Amino acid sequence: MSDTNTGWVRSWGAAPQSAYDGLGSLDGHPPLADVTLRQVVRLSGGGRRVRVRFTNEFGTAPLTIGAAQVGLAVPGGGVRDGRALTFSGAAAVTIPTGAPMLSDPVELPAAALTELSVSLYLPERVETCTCHDPVLDTGWTIPGDAVAAPALPANATVLPVRALISAVDVVPGGPASAIVVVGDSRTDGAGSTPDTHHSWPELLAARGAGFVVNQGISGNRLLNDGAGTAVLARFDRDVLATPGLGFVVLSVGGNDLAISFAPRDDGPLAGFLKMFPGAPVTTEDVIAGHRQLVARARERGVRVYATTMAPLEGADAFTPECETARQVVNEWIRTGGEFDAVLDFDAVWRDPEHPSRIREDFHSGDHLHGSDAGYWALADSVDLSLFG
CATH class of the missing domain: 2.60.120 (Jelly Rolls)
Structure with missing residues (x-):
């Protein structure tokens, strides 16, 4: 492609x-x-x-x-x-x-x-x-x-x-296709060791997946601007216009839910939340946003994959309501039949004894972003034959 x-x-x-x-x-x-x-x-x-x-x-x-x-x-x-x-x-x-x-x-x-x-x-x-x-x-x-x-x-x-x-x-030496991953800080590599190329898309390339392009933005959302232009708004420029595009991996929506369900008070998140305009969104909104991206990508004849949303209990933005919403969207990602394949990152990162939390060895200390080991685990979980 x-x-x-x-x-x-x-x-x-x-x-x-x-x-x-x-x-x-x-x-x-x-x-x-x-x-x-x-x-x-x-x-x-x-x-x-x-x-x-x-x-x-x-x-x-x-x-x-x-x-x-x-x-x-x-x-x-x-x-x-x-x-x-x-x-x-x-x-x-x-x-x-x-x-x-x-x-x-x-x-x-x-x-x-x-x-x-x-x-x-x-x-x-x-x-x-x-x-x-x-x-x-x-x-x-x-x-x-x-x-x-x-x-x-x-x-x-x-x-x-x-x-x-x-x-x-x-210009490669033979036929090749680009794999574009679009997402937020977990795609961007937040929490990994600088100067080591340890975001999970870069590690996927290191495993031999080929041309992997990281289009994550830290703090990014699917539906609304804030930290970077929303994925729905930047999708044509950052993803669909990619030369040699063959595959799209969607890893978005977690910040939409976390910010929508975060405590709306004068607590420690009050200043941070001012960066993120727009009304709170629902699980239905996030699902509809994914469907829009799938439809737009399929117009280009490319395969579309999605990752499930990994846990975040212990992070500042966590609430039980957010956890419920995360589970609803993840169930739809897994079973809704919208994607050519699902990368179940929630299953990779969750603590078996406490599934709403990331395993201790897989987060960077904030219960939200990956450690080097955590990002390696995500990259290692991906079946490279999906990009053949």
Whole structure:
């Protein structure tokens, strides 16, 4: 099911969002002006040609890239085999407000699970940074134009978000299809060890699943905006427009239920809940949202899988009402017949002695997000033949 016209297949992705609707990691960061951003991404599947998708989709003004480069990442921020990126043959480009921009292709043979380094120079101030927040791979901000520097300059500082890049596509050596996972923080990899690629979609790629693209956003919901654009609203851009799309995995709805059934008082969650507008939703609403995604994906002729929602008792947002709602939706996911297959993540993570809780060794300490072992357990539970 790869793209028969161009051969491009997406190998890495990070769902774009505004710096103002994430976790606020850029708050207080110096303005991005006359700086180079250097960021590391890991390909899920390999190929011989590469192109980078830059993004100004949440920008409030045109974005100028003065120079850009992609190469093989060296530990510590270095680069080897760097290739200058161009845009319709030009070294610099201005990306219109609200738009993405694909680089021209470059020859850069890279195997599956290769780490690439992407550098871009920003000669002018970026008014609103389109980003992905948080980032689990260390990136850097370097004063001036350091795009071509093979080693990380000593004056580099850590970049706290994934900034202005949203995807890397490759031309693989044979037929291939992309697997796109869309979800929330549990898909994004929250709780895993940084710089280890331990989100469960990345671990699924490490098991040999092929081209796996992680389109999770921490705090994301299915039906309403808040932390990132709602899945129903971003589905066409972040999932259905993926080059080489063959499979969609839905892992959404948990935050919709948790926020809808969270205590509405002046307790510890009061400030957090202000990030999430919209009226509370029902289990019927969440089920209807899944059906919408299935229908839209099937129009593209792709297979659609879903994960069940894992437990959350012990987390701040837990209520008995939320647990009841989670069980209702999970039962529908398992038995409703809407999906080509179900990945029963609830069964993988739940404590056999206390099924409304995650096993102690599978959560990161907050009873909500996975530990490295927890995410490995999810990836290991997936039948790779589903993607054959």
